Amino acid sequence: MVSISMTVNGKAVSGEVEPRTLLSDFLRVDLGLTGTHVGCDTSQCGACVVHVNGRSVKSCTVLAVQARDDEVTTIEGLAAADGTLHPMQAAFREHHGLQCGFCTPGMVMSATDLLQTNPDPTEAEVRDWLEGNICRCTGYHNIVKAILSCAAELRGHKVAAE
Amino acid sequence: MYNFQYHKPDSLDAAVTAIAGAEDGKIVAGGMTLLPTMKQRLAAPTDLVDLSAIPDLKGIGLDGDTLVIGAMTTHAEVAHSDIVKGHTPALAGLAEGIGDPQVRNRGTIGGSIANNDPTADYPAAVLGLNATVRTTKREIAADDFFEGLFTTALEEDELIVSVAFPKPAKAAYVKFPNPASRYAMVGVLVALTDDHVRVAITGAGQDGVFRASEMEAALSADFSPQSIEEMALPAESLNADIHGSAEYRSHLVTVMAKRAVAAATG
Ligand SMILES: Cc1cc2nc3c(=O)[nH]c(=O)nc-3n(C[C@H](O)[C@H](O)[C@H](O)COP(=O)(O)OP(=O)(O)OC[C@H]3O[C@@H](n4cnc5c(N)ncnc54)[C@H](O)[C@@H]3O)c2cc1C
Ligand code: FES
Ligand code: FES
Numbered sequence: 001m002v003s004i005s006m007t008v009n010g011k012a013v014s015g016e017v018e019p020r021t022l023l024s025d026f027l028r029v030d031l032g033l034t035g036t037h038v039g040c041d042t043s044q045c046g047a048c049v050v051h052v053n054g055r056s057v058k059s060c061t062v063l064a065v066q067a068r069d070d071e072v073t074t075i076e077g078l079a080a081a082d083g084t085l086h087p088m089q090a091a092f093r094e095h096h097g098l099q100c101g102f103c104t105p106g107m108v109m110s111a112t113d114l115l116q117t118n119p120d121p122t123e124a125e126v127r128d129w130l131e132g133n134i135c136r137c138t139g140y141h142n143i144v145k146a147i148l149s150c151a152a153e154l155r156g157h158k159v160a161a162e
Numbered sequence: 163m164y165n166f167q168y169h170k171p172d173s174l175d176a177a178v179t180a181i182a183g184a185e186d187g188k189i190v191a192g193g194m195t196l197l198p199t200m201k202q203r204l205a206a207p208t209d210l211v212d213l214s215a216i217p218d219l220k221g222i223g224l225d226g227d228t229l230v231i232g233a234m235t236t237h238a239e240v241a242h243s244d245i246v247k248g249h250t251p252a253l254a255g256l257a258e259g260i261g262d263p264q265v266r267n268r269g270t271i272g273g274s275i276a277n278n279d280p281t282a283d284y285p286a287a288v289l290g291l292n293a294t295v296r297t298t299k300r301e302i303a304a305d306d307f308f309e310g311l312f313t314t315a316l317e318e319d320e321l322i323v324s325v326a327f328p329k330p331a332k333a334a335y336v337k338f339p340n341p342a343s344r345y346a347m348v349g350v351l352v353a354l355t356d357d358h359v360r361v362a363i364t365g366a367g368q369d370g371v372f373r374a375s376e377m378e379a380a381l382s383a384d385f386s387p388q389s390i391e392e393m394a395l396p397a398e399s400l401n402a403d404i405h406g407s408a409e410y411r412s413h414l415v416t417v418m419a420k421r422a423v424a425a426a427t428g
Contacts, residue, residue, distance in 0.1 A: 002168065018165055019165060019166055019167065019168035019210065020163045020164070020165050020166065020200075022163075041198075041201055041202070042198060043194065043197075043198045043265075044343075046262070046264065049264055055238075055267045056263060056264050056267060057264050057267050057268055058264045058265075058268075061193060061194060061197045061198060061268070062193065062197075062268070063168070063190075063193070063197070063210075065168050065170075065212075066190075066193065066212060066214070068170075110263065110264070113263065114263070117242075129263055131261070131262035131263070131344060132261065132262025132263060132264045132265060133262075
């Protein structure tokens with residue numbers, strides 16, 4: 001076992017893990033943060049996407065020890081402390097961007113990473129970005145709508161704030 | 163996944179020592195190939211040596227006209243680098259086309275070429291652009307580096323430090339991605355340097371990436387899509403699998419090569 005510590009959703013956490021423990025398992029089992037889902041064992045579905053040091057990664061394909069001392073954000077870390085949804089979460093609700101909800105945490109974490117580097121994506125860019133996030137329910141249409149709407153809203157806020 | 167000892171050395175020397183001292187040690191770079199393989203228990207190293215804390219392996223720079231990319235540089239970093247875009251835009255485009263954003267945020271150039279998957283993108287760039295692989299022991303020309311399916315000239319305790327790309331006059335990479343995985347069904351890198359053309363093909367070869375010498379000769383004489391119009395690689399030498407027959411890949415090679423030449427000249 002090895003000792004690790006990292007920051008998860010702004011809080012310092014630590015634990016004892018086997019080197020083979022996946023970050024997704026550390027989050028779900030050791031920390032009880034079950035919002036991060038695991039949908040495949042081939043690194044393809046994206047249900048497990050979290051941010052590590054600000055960039056989206058597949059937490060099922062990162063060892064917990066590799067994230068030692070890193071900053072991790074999961075779906076639980078997006079909403080405000082008072083429960084107000086993050087604009088991306090609100091947009092998914094508004095535009096019915098989910099059905100069973102299994103892919104949703106990964107979709108939302110992936111989409112928020114897209115808007116960090118590309119605040120004004122085209123529909124094609126959104127669809128291309130979702131290459132690593134598989135949804136078996138929605139046909140993606142409303143997911144794409146939600147992301148485009150959130151992007152527009154965030155740009156609007158920015159303009160209004162300036 | 164079977165258990166293993168984890169090492170995170172902070173220097174190249176320490177990494178080489180850790181690998182040499184392990185019973186069955188493996189390097190982990192981005193982990194995007196190795197960890198899925200270990201999850202399937204297709205690999206079960208006794209020790210993992212993580213290269214992510216070694217500063218010498220990171221970064222993108224110019225050495226005169228040569229573009230030098232550290233082994234631990236991620237696909238996303240290459241895709242978004244102004245230095246790469248200024249030197250060889252085709253290389254930035256190739257990196258942007260690998261897998262998906264999360265794979266690009268972790269996967270590295272060193273890991274990709276060390277792995278030498280027959281459908282991976284980077285081997286086509288390294289071979290087609292006539293790059294040199296710089297290791298902890300020596301410099302290896304691209305023509306000598308890729309030895310066959312998942313096989314390279316690297317020795318057990320030899321690490322890739324960086325890859326050095328000379329500047330081409332013109333270059334383009336075009337791939338037909340597998341619709342599910344985004345790996346190359348066929349990917350063709352065409353590069354023109356002085357009066358010589360190199361054509362490297364990934365995804366199609368039974369022994370992994372290779373150069374198409376007939377196409378190179380035709381394009382060196384006349385760098386236009388028409389000059390390879392009638393040229394088809396013999397299907398017997400190409401891959402066939404559930405994704406496509408050898409005949410289909412043979413056809414794709416010509417189409418992708420023509421598109422790459424058009425993109426390079428356009
Ligand atoms: C869903 C998915 C889609 C993908 N799609 C594509 C695609 O479209 N095109 C494509 O080309 N690839 C694709 N890949 C593979 C991806 O590009 C990997 O990142 C890459 O093949 C391996 O790089 P890595 O840094 O993750 O290496 P690792 O997985 O960490 O290592 C791979 C191998 O290289 C060795 N190694 C790593 N670094 C070094 C070094 N510096 N010196 C010596 N040996 C080293 C390791 O020991 C290991 O054997 C995909 C992967 C996934 C999971
Ligand atoms: S659970 Fe991580 S990609 Fe499917
Ligand atoms: S909403 Fe069910 S998998 Fe996407």
